[in-house]
Amino acid sequence: MSKEQPTPTLQDVATAAKVSTATVSRCLNFPDQVKEKTRTKVLKAIKMLSYSPNFGARAMASRRTDTIGAIIPTMGNAIFARGLQAFQDELHLHGFTMLVASTSYREDIEEEQIRALVGRGADALLLIGHARSPEIYRFLEAQAVPALVTWAFDTSLSRPSIGFDNQKAMCRMAKKVIDLGHRNLALVSAETILNDRAKARQLGIEDAMVAANLCAKTLHIVKTTYGIEEGATAFEQVMKAAPQTTAVFCGNDVLAVGALRRARELGFKVPQDVSIIGFDDIELAEIAYPALTTVHVPHREMGRRAGEALIKLLNEGTQIEAVELEASLVFRDTLAPARN
Amino acid sequence: MSKEQPTPTLQDVATAAKVSTATVSRCLNFPDQVKEKTRTKVLKAIKMLSYSPNFGARAMASRRTDTIGAIIPTMGNAIFARGLQAFQDELHLHGFTMLVASTSYREDIEEEQIRALVGRGADALLLIGHARSPEIYRFLEAQAVPALVTWAFDTSLSRPSIGFDNQKAMCRMAKKVIDLGHRNLALVSAETILNDRAKARQLGIEDAMVAANLCAKTLHIVKTTYGIEEGATAFEQVMKAAPQTTAVFCGNDVLAVGALRRARELGFKVPQDVSIIGFDDIELAEIAYPALTTVHVPHREMGRRAGEALIKLLNEGTQIEAVELEASLVFRDTLAPARN
DNA sequence: TAATAAAATGCAAGAGCTTACATTTCTATT
DNA sequence: AATAGAAATGTAAGCTCTTGCATTTTATTA
Numbered sequence: 057m058s059k060e061q062p063t064p065t066l067q068d069v070a071t072a073a074k075v076s077t078a079t080v081s082r083c084l085n086f087p088d089q090v091k092e093k094t095r096t097k098v099l100k101a102i103k104m105l106s107y108s109p110n111f112g113a114r115a116m117a118s119r120r121t122d123t124i125g126a127i128i129p130t131m132g133n134a135i136f137a138r139g140l141q142a143f144q145d146e147l148h149l150h151g152f153t154m155l156v157a158s159t160s161y162r163e164d165i166e167e168e169q170i171r172a173l174v175g176r177g178a179d180a181l182l183l184i185g186h187a188r189s190p191e192i193y194r195f196l197e198a199q200a201v202p203a204l205v206t207w208a209f210d211t212s213l214s215r216p217s218i219g220f221d222n223q224k225a226m227c228r229m230a231k232k233v234i235d236l237g238h239r240n241l242a243l244v245s246a247e248t249i250l251n252d253r254a255k256a257r258q259l260g261i262e263d264a265m266v267a268a269n270l271c272a273k274t275l276h277i278v279k280t281t282y283g284i285e286e287g288a289t290a291f292e293q294v295m296k297a298a299p300q301t302t303a304v305f306c307g308n309d310v311l312a313v314g315a316l317r318r319a320r321e322l323g324f325k326v327p328q329d330v331s332i333i334g335f336d337d338i339e340l341a342e343i344a345y346p347a348l349t350t351v352h353v354p355h356r357e358m359g360r361r362a363g364e365a366l367i368k369l370l371n372e373g374t375q376i377e378a379v380e381l382e383a384s385l386v387f388r389d390t391l392a393p394a395r396n
Numbered sequence: 397m398s399k400e401q402p403t404p405t406l407q408d409v410a411t412a413a414k415v416s417t418a419t420v421s422r423c424l425n426f427p428d429q430v431k432e433k434t435r436t437k438v439l440k441a442i443k444m445l446s447y448s449p450n451f452g453a454r455a456m457a458s459r460r461t462d463t464i465g466a467i468i469p470t471m472g473n474a475i476f477a478r479g480l481q482a483f484q485d486e487l488h489l490h491g492f493t494m495l496v497a498s499t500s501y502r503e504d505i506e507e508e509q510i511r512a513l514v515g516r517g518a519d520a521l522l523l524i525g526h527a528r529s530p531e532i533y534r535f536l537e538a539q540a541v542p543a544l545v546t547w548a549f550d551t552s553l554s555r556p557s558i559g560f561d562n563q564k565a566m567c568r569m570a571k572k573v574i575d576l577g578h579r580n581l582a583l584v585s586a587e588t589i590l591n592d593r594a595k596a597r598q599l600g601i602e603d604a605m606v607a608a609n610l611c612a613k614t615l616h617i618v619k620t621t622y623g624i625e626e627g628a629t630a631f632e633q634v635m636k637a638a639p640q641t642t643a644v645f646c647g648n649d650v651l652a653v654g655a656l657r658r659a660r661e662l663g664f665k666v667p668q669d670v671s672i673i674g675f676d677d678i679e680l681a682e683i684a685y686p687a688l689t690t691v692h693v694p695h696r697e698m699g700r701r702a703g704e705a706l707i708k709l710l711n712e713g714t715q716i717e718a719v720e721l722e723a724s725l726v727f728r729d730t731l732a733p734a735r736n
Numbered sequence: 737t738a739a740t741a742a743a744a745t746g747c748a749a750g751a752g753c754t755t756a757c758a759t760t761t762c763t764a765t766t
Numbered sequence: 767a768a769t770a771g772a773a774a775t776g777t778a779a780g781c782t783c784t785t786g787c788a789t790t791t792t793a794t795t796a
Contacts, residue, residue: 063539065752076776081754091762091774106538111515112452113752116781131496132481133679134474141472144498153512156471156496158484172493175451176516198446199403284679313683339473339624343653345685405782416746421784431744431792453782456751 064105073101084109115177123153124366125173126182129161130282133310134338136184139207139359143182146363150371152179161281163250167192174199180366182206186213187252202369202376206362207353208253209380216378218362222253225351225383226260227267229333230305232385234268237394238303238331241265242276244290244315245307254307257335261305276301280311287314292322295330302330302394309334309341312348316390327392337386346389354381404445413441424449455517463493464706465513466522469501470622473650474678476524479547479695483522486703490711492519501621503590507532514539520706522546526553527592542709542716546702547693548593549720556718558702562593565691565723566600567607569673570645572725574608577734578643578671581605582616584630584655585647594647597675601645616641620651627654632662635670642670642734649674649681652688656730667732677726686729694721 070077075094082089083098090098101107115121124147128136144154155178157169170192173181181196181203193215196203205217233241241261248255262272276298280286287306291314294301306312312334316326324330326346334341334350341348361379368374410417415434422429423438430438441447455461464487468476484494495518497509510532513521521536521543533555536543545557573581581601588595602612616638620626627646631654634641646652652674659666666672666686674681674690681688701719708714 066754067752077753078755078777079775082775085754089774094774106535108511108515108535108539110456110517110752111512112455112517112783113781114515114754115452116450116456116783117752117754119754119781130481131471131477131484132474133477134472137471137473137477141470141498144471153497158481171448172451175448175454177450177452195446195448199448284683317683340680340683343624343657343680343684345683406784407782417783418747418785419745422745425784429744434744450782452753453751454784456753457782457784459751459784 064107066107066109068105069098069101069107072105073098112177121177121179122151123155123176123178124180124182124363124370125155125157125170125176125178127157127159127166127169127173128184129159131156131158133282134340135282135308135310135336136207138338139353139355142356142359143363144359146360147367150363150367152363152367152370161246161251163188170196174201179370180204182362182366184208185252186210186215186217187250187255202366204362204366204376206358208256209378210252210256211378216376218365218376218379218381219358220353220381220383222256222383223260223263225385226257226305226335227263228260229351229385230261230264231267232387233303233305233331233333233391234264234270236331236391239270239394240276240298240300241270241274241303241305242278242294242298242301243305243307244278244280244287244294244311246282246311247279257305257307282308282310284310284314284317287311288318288321289314291315291318291332295322295324303333303391304330305333305335307335309336309338309344309348309350312350312390313340313344316344316346316348327390329395331391331394333391341386341388344390349388349391350386352384352386354383357381404447406447406449408445409438409441409447412445413438452517461493461517461519462491463495463516463518464520464522464703464710465495465497465510465516465518467497467499467506467509467513468524469499471496471498473622474680475622475648475650475676476547478678479693479699482696482699483703484699486700487707490703490707492703492707492710501586501591503528510536514541519710520544522702522706524548525592526550526555526557527590527595542706544702544706544716546698548596549718550592550596551718556716558705558716558719558721559698560693560721560723562596562723563600563603565725566597566645566675567603568600569691569725570601570604571607572727573643573645573671573673573731574604574610576671576731579610579734580616580638580640581610581614581643581645582618582634582638582641583645583647584618584620584627584634584651586622587619597645597647622648622650624650624654624657627651628658628661629654631655631658631672635662635664643673643731644670645673645675647675649676649678649684649688649690652690652730653680653684656684656686656688667730669735671731671734673731681726681728684730689728689731690726692724692726694723697721 159166184207206219209219246254265272278290280290334348337350337352341350365376499506524547546559549559586594605612618630620630674688677690677692681690705716
């Protein structure tokens, strides 16, 4: 407490155990290269000094960190939680560490975080969606840090991704909705400029409309940021501006749950008066009342596969190959035939 | 692509800009110490090479990282999300970076993560709850890494914390419940051995029972891990083993929401047949149907204050002083007078 | 214009680790 | 008991930055 004691170093341990730093190092990294007796001695010294290796020094000397960074838009809700947990589990299984950073859906912050994680020595990166400036991709290439895109799937891009086709999934859902007689559709969505998933979901609905001979322009779109309260407000706007609406698609479950609540507060019967459709199928969807009809995203599978692919790339140099997973439709209680 | 190009270093930038490495370094860290013209030159070289400083080297040379680690039990649900976000926001405001790791409520993993973050150069740590082995506290002291405990408040310990008194809060809630005529109480809780918050919450209920002349032993306790499904199962167990129960406390909202759902599935009317009480007041609580009566935890305030305190400690050496925040009771729709 | 102070830059010594290579210590074999 | 070969350990260079101190350049003043 009184004296400023420097934190112990490898050298300190070596001295305490009366061996060289090399031996201590090997003791930590390749335990079976050192004799049992020596190892015990070293381990004791480590414990005694409460020594912990300096990551930076290690990274610098060995030129790898066994760390993979994940950059997600937000930790504030559960949208990415499950997938991330699966990703983390997979990494942990192989001795890798995950570092997470969040961007609040802002491109500038994302860039900052990418630089931060790369600077911290992330051997690879997990990214959500494809949409970001070419400059960042150039940066990653210059730094030789492989990045895997997930939560999206798009073969038209050269960059491999492990995810699902947002557009196709939403299109299937929209077709069902239209089949149920809905003609006046609305969408509560996030800003689509920098969010390719949101964009794809919108296009999916429009595809279904066109396929059913509806004019895609009639889709009433309200843009907002993600959040329960935001979903509620947006729903209100929709019903004010387009009262004839019978089905409201939401960019994700968080928005949908907000919309659902506000609908109830405003006296709409769901799904009799208006249907509400979410996206993601997070826990919230099941808990909501009425339980939310939504598009199920294979979060865990996606996270696990992403981890697997990245580790294979790092350990064996196996190129990542794109994987398309299936998003399925989950019909619960917020979708019903259109009222007349 | 074809040639393995090493990632650019400070030296490369220096060469490209025809200055010394020292100048480049200053350009990055103390821009106004270098002449405008030089700076432009250097910045251009940096951009051209897509250079990014190596964090490890920088940390080693400068002996600080402006990084604070946060170790939470889980990212799988929203319990810690909001508080963490606030913490992160506060850190970001002051140029600090947050690193998150999760432990799955396991002590061995927590220890591992603490070591990992310290090794990575975290200047300080945010920890949840007080309960952990003295050895870890010794380690942190040896490494001279300050740690702040949050999500709990306990003056009987020397270690300062910024949080609320779990026991007191739950006790207040339990008193209300008892006031409503409930005599047969149950608790669905996490394992309390390594979770001092869970333990405190249990004690809070027991305090209230004793104060009302009920025998604390009659509290029917079912232990489980956190999760919606787990809450559901536990609720079923409770009602099977103690059918006379009229009020079920849950260790957190996630469990409560699960209990709530299973109650409905089993044909119990909530709150007429049985009351269900949560803890934390996360979004889920409001969305649940009926909306959950719970104990509101000041997540954002807690996160913000914790960040503030840690930064002050790091920047100005101001010792952290314990702060007790108020947890309030939120009465929604899952609590009613006991049936007779 | 010379002298002096201030500003800008450079030099080089670390910071704590890993690892190729050199050296020493065992083990097994004859 | 001598010795080859394997196993264990040691030596020292190098990984990429920061920073105290020395040196050079620029600005200021008489």
